[in-house]
Amino acid sequence: MARRVGIEVSIAVSEAVKLADVDLIAAYPITPQTHIVEHLSELVADGELDAEFVPVESEHSAMSSCIGSSAAGARTYTATSSQGLALMLEVCYIASSLRLPIVMTIVDRSLSGPLSIWNDHSDLMMERDIGWIQIVALNGQEIFDMTLHSFKIAEDHNVMLPTQVHMDGFTLSHVIEPIEILDKAEVDKFLKPYVSPMSLDPEKPVTIGAVGVPEVYTEGRKAQEEALLNSKDVILRTWKEFGDLFGRYYEPIGTYKADDAEIIFITMGSITETCMSAVDQMRQDGKKVGIAYIRLWRPFPFDELIEAVTKADALVVIDRAISHGGPGGPLASEIKSALYHQAQRPFVNSFIAGLGGRDITINVFKEMVEKTEKTMKKGVEPGYEFIGVKE
């Protein structure tokens, strides 16, 4: 039977990884690591989890080890964050192009500089174009569930893609939340052992990671793109199956009081729950506001997003990262491009907020709505704004 416990969210992720019965964990155990791999190393050392724990010499080596392990047909896991993820990036491309179903938790934090260890989505957006599935959690329960989903999604033979589950650093990773921890028998009903469609085997030798000459590279990329797009069906099916078993259903775009909303916030991650409190307060003041929050970032759920937001008058898009020298926030950029083909689309107001651990309080959400109402009256869609920046 599942038990509901007060637990640090990072530790809950380790428990999910243990329940998934992984074969190998490779990680570099120093800042910016979290308790996730620290606790996993304890579980392995104490004999509670029968897996190899490889303490490598860098994040680059962590992902390289994961690639070898996954290619050999083992269920493989790692976790990292910010600068560590940046060091890993080169090898992350290899994991997706080799179609290896590695699961990685990313505890989202800002990238230096100035040197920062605090939460934002700089590292999440850095990973946007690398061909991994990217799922974003709102709270501790979601990250626990999504960790289990990810193995099943990634290892599906119609997917075979590495998968990242994102949770906000500190505001989620280091807090204690009440989380329902499933037991092994329940997880076993949902998640079967990994069967690799093409593991390294001396009896059936294959070459992986060979050169892709110009006559092959384009076809390789096309195949990878189609695989990522097709993964959405498996993601939806897996979430449905999990919901039917355990009662917690997930969808690519979640909504909160959005049906009749005139202004809809677009959010990602843990700020969504603060935003819900702000929406409740503003609703009491008679403002018709709501939220559409992004759980599935890659592959991006264009249809679901359009369905959720096109009826609104305006969208308040909150980016926790910036594409320097470009169109502002990467989330706003995505939303605008999703709405481009709509005959009628909402006014889009784009804010950069919560960088490097700066709090986004209820008043900040209210201020964003006030600013949006003002700019709507002018009728001109503004560019993006760093909200709360000291001039």
Add this chain to the structure above:
Amino acid sequence: MARDQGIISWKELPLGCAILEPGNAKDLRTGDWRSKRPVTDYEKCIKCGMCYIYCPDMCYIPKDDGLFEWNEYYCKGCGICAHECPKDAITMVEEEK
């Protein structure tokens, strides 16, 4: 319209662009990278085998009579054999179109 330059359909590529046939690199004709070809003057050759030893692509094959036969399918025309030959028996000659 852009010409289809692929050698295999993306739908037929094995998972992760893996190569399922072991050692199929032997089918790759690297000889067409060549702009110059080595030509051996067998009158000068002393059968020392330096060309055979130094060739990075193993393009010289020893024959029963002690001479070495050149493999035009793989030779990239690097010229190492000509450089190393102690009797200057190998000359690099321009490939003709």
